[in-house]
Amino acid sequence: xxxxxxxxxxxxxxxxxxxxxxxxxxxxxxxxxxxxxxxxxxxxxxxxxxxxxxxxxxxxxxxxxxxxxxxxxxxxxxxxxxxxxxxxxxxxxxxxxxxxxxxxxxxxxxxxxxxxxxxxxxxxxxxxxxxxxxxxxxxxxxxxxxxxxxxxxxxxxxxxxxxxxxxxxxxxxxxxxxxxxxxxxxxxxxxxxxxxxxxxxxxxxxxxxxxxxxxxxxxxxxxxxxxxxxxxxxxxxxxxxxxxxxxxxxxxxxxxxxxxxxxxxxxxxxxxxxxxxxxxxxxxxxxxxxxxxxxxxxxxxxxxxxxxxxxxxxxxxxxxxxxxxxxxxxxxxxxxxxxxxxxxxxxxxxxxxxxxxxxxxxxxxxxxxxxxxxxxxxxxxxxxxxxxxxxxxxxxxxxxxxxxxxxxxxxxx
Amino acid sequence: xxxxxxxxxxxxxxxxxxxxxxxxxxxxxxxxxxxxxxxxxxxxxxxxxxxxxxxxxxxxxxxxxxxxxxxxxxxxxxxxxxxxxxxxxxxxxxxxxxxxxxxxxxxxxxxxxxxxxxxxxxxxxxxxxxxxxxx
Numbered sequence: 001x002x003x004x005x006x007x008x009x010x011x012x013x014x015x016x017x018x019x020x021x022x023x024x025x026x027x028x029x030x031x032x033x034x035x036x037x038x039x040x041x042x043x044x045x046x047x048x049x050x051x052x053x054x055x056x057x058x059x060x061x062x063x064x065x066x067x068x069x070x071x072x073x074x075x076x077x078x079x080x081x082x083x084x085x086x087x088x089x090x091x092x093x094x095x096x097x098x099x100x101x102x103x104x105x106x107x108x109x110x111x112x113x114x115x116x117x118x119x120x121x122x123x124x125x126x127x128x129x130x131x132x133x134x135x136x137x138x139x140x141x142x143x144x145x146x147x148x149x150x151x152x153x154x155x156x157x158x159x160x161x162x163x164x165x166x167x168x169x170x171x172x173x174x175x176x177x178x179x180x181x182x183x184x185x186x187x188x189x190x191x192x193x194x195x196x197x198x199x200x201x202x203x204x205x206x207x208x209x210x211x212x213x214x215x216x217x218x219x220x221x222x223x224x225x226x227x228x229x230x231x232x233x234x235x236x237x238x239x240x241x242x243x244x245x246x247x248x249x250x251x252x253x254x255x256x257x258x259x260x261x262x263x264x265x266x267x268x269x270x271x272x273x274x275x276x277x278x279x280x281x282x283x284x285x286x287x288x289x290x291x292x293x294x295x296x297x298x299x300x301x302x303x304x305x306x307x308x309x310x311x312x313x314x315x316x317x318x319x320x321x322x323x324x325x326x327x328x329x330x331x332x333x334x335x336x337x338x339x340x341x342x343x344x345x346x347x348x349x350x351x352x353x354x355x356x357x358x359x360x361x362x363x364x365x366x367x368x369x370x371x372x373x374x375x376x377x378x379x380x381x382x383x384x385x386x387x388x389x390x391x392x393x394x395x396x397x398x399x400x401x402x403x404x405x406x407x408x409x410x411x412x413x
Numbered sequence: 414x415x416x417x418x419x420x421x422x423x424x425x426x427x428x429x430x431x432x433x434x435x436x437x438x439x440x441x442x443x444x445x446x447x448x449x450x451x452x453x454x455x456x457x458x459x460x461x462x463x464x465x466x467x468x469x470x471x472x473x474x475x476x477x478x479x480x481x482x483x484x485x486x487x488x489x490x491x492x493x494x495x496x497x498x499x500x501x502x503x504x505x506x507x508x509x510x511x512x513x514x515x516x517x518x519x520x521x522x523x524x525x526x527x528x529x530x531x532x533x534x535x536x537x538x539x540x541x542x543x544x545x546x547x548x
Contacts, residue, residue, distance in 0.1 A: 001543055020467055021466070024469055033547075033548045034489055035490045038493055042500075045498055053505070060469065060472060064469050068466075071463055074456050079454050080453040082448070095458065102440070106455065107440075107441075108440035111441075112440045131461050131462070132460070138459050148439070150439070177548065381519060
C-alpha cells in the first residue's frame with residue numbers, strides 16, 4: 001500500500017494504473033507536504049493508522065485480485081454536435097485548457113496532416129506518464145484544437161521528439177509540484193516562414209505561431225501524455241507558461257552565432273530547443289555598458305538551465321566590447337551567486353553553473369529590459385537542454401506561402 | 414447602379430470576406446454563417462499499448478511476527494513519516510519487524526537503477542510494504 005498526502009491520491013492511482021497495478025491501495029494522510037515539523041508528522045500519521053492497517057489486512061475484492069484487462073484503444077470519433085456542444089463535451093472530458101477549442105473534424109485534421117510527410121499512424125514516441133502513443137494523427141488532432149496551422153506540425157513533431165529525450169527529464173518536469181513549463185526556442189529560417197515573433201512581446205499573446213504552438217504542446221502533454229492538472233500534473237502554484245512559452249531567436253539582429261549553431265547545427269537548420277523553466281523575471285540593467293549589463297545578469301540569480309533573453313541592443317553592446325556568447329556565460333558562471341534557501345544549502349552548493357546548459361538568447365524589442373527564464377532547483381535531476389532538428393515536408397514552400405499570409409494588421413487609432 | 418445591385422454587391426463582398434477569412438484561418442475554421450453546423454470530431458485522447466494488469470498481493474491475516482517493509486523516497490518528509498509509521502506499528506504490534514528501503518534517486522523506477530538487486534532483495538524479504546512518498 002502507499003501512504004500519500006490526500007491531495008496526491010488521484011495521482012498515486014494514475015501512477016499505479018500506468019504501471020499495470022491499478023488495484024494498489026492508497027491511503028491519504030493530512031501531513032503538510034514536505035513537512036519538517038515532527039509533532040505534526042506524528043499526529044498526521046497517527047490519524048491515518050487505522051486506514052493503513054485496513055489497507056494491509058482487509059480481503060481483496062475480485063477486481064483487486066484480477067483486474068479487468070484493458071484494450072488501450074480509444075474510439076477514434078469522440079462526439080458530434082454544434083460548436084458549443086463540442087466545446088462543452090471536450091471541457092467536461094478534461095481534454096481542454098479552459099479556452100474554446102477548434103473542433104478537430106476529419107477534414108480539419110486532414111488539413112493539419114498536410115504539414116508533415118509522415119503517415120498518420122506513425123508513432124513519434126509514447127508520452128509519459130500514461131505512455132500514450134503520440135501518433136502523427138493525435139498530434140494533429142490536438143494541434144487543430146489549439147488553433148495551430150499545418151505549418152506548425154514540424155515544430156510540434158520535433159518538440160515531441162525532444163520530450164522523448166531522457167536528458168530533458170520530461171518525466172519529472174511535466175508533472176512535478178514545481179510547475180515547470182515547456183519552453184520552446186525556435187531557430188532557423190522557419191521562424192520567418194511561420195512568423196515566429198522574435199521581437200517585441202515575443203512571450204506575450206498575439207502571434208498565432210508563438211501562441212498556438214505552445215497551446216498545442218500543452219494539449220499534447222495532457223491528452224496524449226495523460227498529465228492532467230491536479231490529477232497527474234501536480235504543479236502546486238501552476239504556471240501561465242503552460243499555455244504557451246514559445247520564442248524565436250532574432251538571429252538577424254544578433255551579433256553572435258545562433259543558439260542552433262552553438263548546439264551543433266548549421267544556420268540553415270531549423271531547430272527547437274526545449275527546457276523546463278518555472279520562473280520568469282525581468283530587470284533593467286544597472287548600466288547600459290557591458291559592465292552594467294553583465295553585473296545585472298549575475299545579480300538576477302541566473303543558474304544552469306536558464307535562458308537569458310537579451311534584447312539586440314544589449315547583445316550589440318556586449319559584442320562591441322569584445323564579449324562572445326561564451327564570454328557572457330563564463331562571466332555569469334563566475335559572478336552569479338546561487339539563491340540559498342535555508343535548509344537547502346546543499347542543493348545550492350551543487351548548483352554550480354554549467355554553461356553548456358545556459359542559453360544566451362537574443363530576442364525582444366526596443367526598450368531596456370532583460371528577461372530570464374530559469375529552472376529553480378532542477379540540477380538535482382541531471383537534466384540538460386535538448387535541441388532537435390525540425391524536419392520540413394516536401395511541400396514546405398507551398399505550405400509556407402499558403403499559411404504565411406495570415407498576419408495581424410494593426411490599424412492606427 | 415440601383416439600390417438592389419448595391420445591396421447585392423455588399424452582401425457578396427461580405428460573403429467573400431467571411432469565406433476568405435475562414436480559409437486563411439487554418440484547419441477547422443468556424444463558419445459564422447452556420448452556427449448550428451454539426452461537427453463530428455476526433456478524439457484527442459491517445460491509445461496506449463495494453464499492458465498485462467496485475468492484481469495486488471494477498472493481504473495479511475495478522476501482523477504477528479511479520480516483517481513490514483517501509484519504502485521511503487527522496488522527499489524530505491518521507492523519512493520522518495516512515496519513522497512515525499514505524500513507531501505506530503510497533504506500539505500496536507510489538508512483535509513485528511520493519512525494514513526501511515531508502516531510495517536515493519528522485520523519480521526513478523528502482524529496478525532500473527544500480528539499486529536494483531538491493532531493492533529486489535529487500536522486497537523479497539518482507540511480508541508487506543508501505544510506500545511513503547513524503548507528499
